Amino acid sequence: MHSLIKHPPRSRGASLATVMMVVAMMLTLGFTVVAIAFNHLNLSFKSSNQAQADHLAEATLAKAIDRIVNDQEYGLLGTSEEKTVRITRPTSGMFSSLPEGSEGILTFDQDYAGTQGIPYSTNNRTEGPVIGVGGIQVLGESFHLVATAKVKNCTSVMEAIISVPQFPFSVAADGEIRSDGGLLVASVRPGVPYDLNYPLHEDDLRPGHLVSNSKVGDAAIVLSGENKIYGDLQSSSGVTLETETAVFGEVRTNAADEQLPRLNVEDYDPDTDEDPIEPNMVNSGAGTLEVEGYNKSAANLTVDNGIVLSGGVLYVEGDLLVSAGGVSGKGAVIATGNVTIYGDGEATSDNQAAIIAGGNVVIKGSSSEKAKFAGLIYTEGQLDAENLRLAGVFVAAGDNSSVEFTNTEVYEDPSKSSIKIEDAGPTTPAGFQLPPNLTPDAMTFEGQSIPMSYDLSELEANLENYRNPSTGPTQPEYLFKAQSGSVFFTYELDGAGGYNYALTNGPDQFLVDGSTLGLELFGQKVNSVSEAQAVVISGVEAMVGRTLTTNEINELNTNTKRTFVSGSAALGLAAASAEFTIANEGSADPTGEGEPEEPFNWSLDLSEFFSDSKRMEVVYWGEFVQ
């Protein structure tokens, strides 16, 4: 029997191997579970540390804001430590719970930033743009703040762009603001030329704010129908918004009152001026009223076909009625009573007018053709705007003021909140001539001048090469471009005598290069920014007899670049050619041989009513991306 059953040969140790395998598998499984769990924990701590680093970076930015609000020159002068904002982990109080070694730093000192391996911040209170860290363009009247925070092994770099606009609101009223629909409030992207015959493109819009100091509860701001507010809505009491109304910023109710500018209309009477000017007296009549110099109407004034301001001021003692044609150009219309304006008018970005009324202002277009106005509207009474497209600001200041909008677009253009009219009298003779006072921006180092000269004769002789091939009422007459990296600064000259500049990309036939400018630095002709910078650095080192520091080199490079591409060269050309344009087309006396006019100056600047800190606003806040 036994011999019939066959057994396989015994495998000695097989049972042990099986047990070991099972144990190994179980151990692997167990350790995997544990590893995953601890990995998860590590990740959560890392995520938490990253969030803490972000908070610390934001706190560092806020601390820097405290510095610049109280000192707009902060970061420009002083030692490295004085130019640096720092938050370190204290032993008690805020941030004491952070890990040892946690720190937030923001510095305006490029050298110090270099040694720390962190990006630097830029304070640019000049009018023009400068180049900040990583080649970023920091526009005039703004700050570029970059804060770096480290918490354990996590780093956060946050940046903020703080702008200081001339006037902080698009629409501001002491009384109620009401819209029956079709209201759009936004601001215009800086440098964008526009033509109010058309709505601005959405890409060119930025936040524009609407504020009311009224205390009448939810009736302080009532927006019925479809309205779009691209910025904040601020009320000293309440607001009523219908569902079709979109507010893309914050809605702030029960906010503190904003102190609005108060103008005394009668102060603008030329007869009561400290330095009285004999005004041209005007009366009601048919046709278009062209306003040059100082003009006055001693009684109510009616104009049938629009007012064109050609660098002039019209003062009306009483009411003003413009029954058609609107108001356009550069200048100011002031009335002690009511101002009523009908008609579309012409308004492009070079228009800059002010309407100042002691009474009410009514400005109306038609549903098929909106009225256009570029400038400032100020009233101490009620403002009624219907079918209007405005580029500028609305201010209704006074106890009885209120604002009513119907189908109105308000594109805040901060530059329209100030207006300066300077009429020096005789005009420039015809022909292209450089103004005698046009000289390049002087560059100095430690008080010593950097030798520099321009020879614009080649450009002058070939001016027609820069004539804009596109024609039309909104087209600039000449185009000049100067290149900085991949960005072209465009200077556009138009018949109204001004120039605008915008940033565009791509190649351009209107490029003004160093060769065309005939630019010489230290007696050496230079044709590009890099050549100019190299010549300036070596020239200055030879001049002062020592090697320059990194900070000094950076500063000189920035100044050289500015001078080369967007400073005296192109702007000088623009100014010169603008005078040429005025002399040939814009002036009533193109030959310059007429009687000299009596010179007069007139200016209004709403920014004078606000401190810098009140005007500051954050235009960008987020992670720094280089």
Place this chain on the structure above:
Amino acid sequence: MRYGTKGFTLVETIFSTLFISLTVLAIVNLFPGAYMSVKKSETRLQSDMIAQSILEDMRMLNFQALTPGNEPTYDPVSLDGIEYTPTVTVQNLAGMDPTVVKGVSVEITYRVGTLEQKNLHETYLHSLNQ
């Protein structure tokens, strides 16, 4: 008849059983710790998110109305059976203008098992319009 040519010996069986039991016991002992770690990390992430959302909310509030002793209150939040209780503190900062910058702390208190956990998030808020 020959013995010992098939099956496990008693010694082998006892040894194997003991070895596997000890291993299983050791591994099972790791599980509560692992579970607690996972729970701790999950709750920490949840509390981070709650704190951040409160900080975001505070950025939207009227800055000048945020004063020490007049802080907004936030209700406890229950997620996956755990209650997270936020506490907000506003403080004026030494050497800084309280109309421009204020310090804000958001502390989230919660329990994982019997252990009380706290998660503190702090930053400064500023008054500029955005």
